[in-house]
Amino acid sequence: MAMDLIIRRARLADGEIADIGISGGMFAAVERRLDCGAVREIDAGGRLVTPPFADPHLHLDAVLTVGSPRYNASGTLLEGIAIWGERRPGVTKEEILRNAREAVLWEAANGVQFIRTHADTTDPSLVTVEALLELKDEMREVAEIQVVAFPQDGIYTIPDGERNLRRAVEMGCDCVGAIPHNELTREDGVRSVELAFDLAEKYGRLVDIHCDETGDDQSRFAEVMAKCAIASGMGPRTTASHTTAMHNYNNDYALKLMGIFRRAKMNFITLPFDNSVLQNRTDGYPRRRGHTRVDELDAAGVNVCIGHDSIMDPWYPMGKGSMLAAANLLLHTAHMSGYDQIFRLFDMITVNSARTMNVEERYGIEQGKPANLLVLDAPDRFEAIRLQSECLWSVRNGSVIAETVPAQRTLSWGGRKRHVDFSASCRGAGEEEEAHPVLLPRMA
Known part of the structure; x- marks a missing residue:
């Protein structure tokens, strides 16, 4: 047959x-x-x-907007948030759809078939939510998209923050978000985490919270998330994104947390592109690395994966939707160049992300x-x-x-020609030989 x-x-x-x-x-x-x-x-x-790449953390409502209404001169997280706040009132659904559609195609060309995007719920019109839910349906043949109801400015920092979040979940968002370190007080931050879990339980959604995205070693909402995950039994459906403050925790406290996270069975997402440029910019020298404790979390048996986060927006002016580029960058900034660790990095853009997105049963x-x-x-x-x-x-x-038809490079010198594909397997090949012919493009 x-x-x-x-x-x-x-x-x-x-x-x-x-x-x-x-x-x-x-x-x-x-x-x-x-x-x-x-x-x-x-x-x-x-x-x-291999199974497809997954990008479990992306902001499709902001992609391809770099320079509008202005560029981020300081390169900081706070200025990025300020620029987005200036831009938000004039955003239209058509513009969001156009930019987001293009970014999804970029990621698809790079092998991404599963995407989790955050939709800002700060604007009471919820135009970002409406646009990305529409995009989810439109692009389903290209990628499976999950939408997070995400209160960019915090839930309790604006009068209608909680109402907006509830409406976004009722509209059909797949995940409930929060940003506790951005709330006005620690008490409000704790409330925001608890609300996210309550809504997720009530509506049968996943939880994905921007947590401790700061260099402040006193920002400690990851422990609040772990407590809620344990109490609710929702650990495998719970994700803490960023957790960059963990980089700066004292080691005794961090070691305690590892055991709690493992018990909670929750997931973590690190964002190499944005975290490497946005965090610890006020350090002066020496500068700490701006990401969570990826290697320690992984070694402790906690599920860790990698997200792209931004593509040419107020927070990160670069990017083309490549998860392999994100993994390559993390290899350097997280000191994960040990031989076995390199293979773990590949897991972090494939099977670990599938686990975070709860798509394991149809992945592989x-x-x-x-x-x-x-x-x-x-x-x-x-x-x-x-x-x-x-x-x-x-x-x-x-x-x-x-x-994709990859580039073909031919070098000529002294009457000789040599094809170069940067393959390490070419060592020992004759000058006139095709290096490792099994790897040359062969289109069906």
Whole structure:
């Protein structure tokens, strides 16, 4: 019986080479060799084939707005918030949709098929929520999108903050957010966390809170989240984003927290792009690193994943939606260049993020699951992160949604020619030889 699609000579995460058969939008077989044919075949040529990337933390309501109404001259988090506040009154649904749609396509071209976006609920019109819920439906063939009701300025800092948040959840947001460190008092911060959990329980939603996104070592709302997660039993459905203050906690307190987080079974998201440029800018020298304790959380058995956060907005003027670039940056800033740690970084943009987004039951290259996968221009996960590899093919629900032809580089000197693809496997190859031909593009 013919398949709809077969990926030939796919290198799986464990290094094994297999053929992957897809039928009816589902994985039908993963075997060393499939003898049947298919409507379409793709020869992966020994390249890495992996489940799709997931971006569990993105602000699609602000993407591609850098410089409007002005650029962030100081590069600080607070000025970014101020610029967004200036921009917010004039934002239209059409503009949000246009920019967000483009950013989703950027991420899809880079192999992202699962996105969690935050929608600012500060404006009582909730135009951001309306736009991103519409986008979620419009782009479902490209990516599965979760929307977080997110009170950017805090819940209790404005008169209608709580009402706006409730309305956003009732409109259909998938997750309930908060930003406790931005509330006027610690007491209000605790209230905001408790409200997020109450609403999530009442409406059957997930919890994703911007927590302790500051260099202040006295910002300690992660422990409040853990307490609520334990009390409610919602730990696996709970996510603490940023937690950069944890970087600056004293080690005894941080060690205590690790055990509590593991008990709570909650998830953590670190944001390498924004955290590396926004945090600890007032330190002078020496400067602390602006991210949470990624390596310690991971070693303690806590689920940690990586988000992109911003793409060309008031907080971060760079970015193109590449999760491999985010993992590569974190390797450097989190001191995670140990050999085994590099593979953990790949987990943080794939399986760990799927766990955070609660999509595990339909994620992974296994018979009977939705046929979502990537063919990367790399032989393994190590090289994928080093090279920040192109996604040659992205397959979603059995259909190819993205194809990339990577750059070809030829150097000529002294009458000789040499193709360069930056592959470490080219060592020892003759000058006139194609280095590691199995990795050269082979389009079906």
